[in-house]
Amino acid sequence: MRHLISLADLGPRDLARLVARAARIGREGVREKTLADRSVGIYFSKSSTRTRTSFWGAASRLGAHTITYGPDDLQLSTGETPEDTARVLGQYLDALVVRTNGPADEMRRLAAGGGPAVVNALSIEEHPTQAIADLTTLTEEFGSLEGRHLLCVGEGNSSGSALALAAALTPGLRLTLLCPAGYEVPKDVLETADRLGAGNAEVTQITDPADVPGPVDAVYTSRWQTMGVPKADPDWLTAFEGFRVDQGFIDRVAAPHTVFLHDLPAVRGQEVTDDVLDGARSRAWRQSHHKMTAAMAVLERAVLERAAPGDA
Structure with a gap:
């Protein structure tokens, strides 16, 4: 076993x-x-x-x-x-x-x-099985993951960490983690990703939405309050200003074929707007099936x- x-x-x-x-x-x-x-x-x-x-x-x-x-x-x-x-x-x-x-x-x-x-x-x-579901959804959408660029937006939580490791294990898949300062994917996870990719992992982390290299093939976000656990800082939402995936965000980073992913549950209006989550680009519901x-x-x-x- x-x-x-x-x-x-x-x-x-x-x-x-x-x-x-x-x-x-x-x-x-x-x-x-x-x-x-x-x-x-x-x-x-x-x-x-x-x-x-x-x-x-x-x-x-x-x-x-x-x-x-x-x-x-x-x-x-x-x-x-x-x-x-x-x-x-x-x-x-x-x-x-x-x-x-x-x-x-x-x-x-x-x-x-x-x-x-x-x-x-x-x-x-x-969240390892979530990352497998995520890659499955992208594989179904694009066929091959080689040469694709995934942008993961929001808190560097368990889903973001799993994606970093999954991308490192998937030759040719590029992952950009866009996380607010103080809420990044942990450094040791990125070090593990680099080791898994034998120095060739295309995993980078940035903290300014203006620095997103586009266009990307997929935009991914998840709930900012990981597993519903309250954050220590009562003003934590201020750090996430500019990280909500709305239509304006999509327009800045997307190509015509770009899809949207969310691991759910979503806090509508917080990390994502209704028009994106329910829109034509969204694969969140198929992702849930996977x-x-x-x-x-x-x-x-x-x-x-x-x-x-x-x-x-």
Whole structure:
């Protein structure tokens, strides 16, 4: 079984295969119940609409049995170690999908416990399966990602970090991160991206909207209050002035073929306006569908493929 805690655990070929499989499912649907009679646990300690439901839908459509856990349903909440929990769950489950607003440390301890394959469905550092869905949406739109330029606007959150790693693993894909000063993608993530790209990663970060090199092929934004968590600075919105994706922003950076992406949920009127989110350029709703096709690809890899010795 193969865990997926971070995209940094993958190689370029691994990521390309996941994206290609997700795109194929999106194009052809499910032809075979590849996970028939397998069991998938879905453990979410925080609220979720799309990610939780997409993993449930993915497992169910592939033929797996599912069980869902809330934040107080596992004995982790009473002090059992992640390693002991994993050792037990491994006797019942083939994969465990985990979401938290905190760091991925608990996921890695679960993965080290000799239990089911562990899939990161969001941590404070990274949202790896979202990035797979994002690349799948762009692949469906453009065919090849080589030579394409993606602009990611707003807070340097878990989605932005995942995109930085995904772009580094995708030869020829250029990513510009446009983040307000003080809300950038962390430096260590950019260093990891550079390492993954063997010095050839086309990932850059800027803090001034006037510096956007255009035109770009896709504009991506996400909710500024990551996972709904309030920010420490009560005046934080002032730092985001000029970062809202409205029609004027699109006109400045877009070509005729440029599309718009949003990982949802959206705070309409804040990071994006209605005319952009609901407009002809928007692929946000198809992107939401690909959360499920990406989940299918990840679950198949987790359950059906054997990990090499020492593989993450």
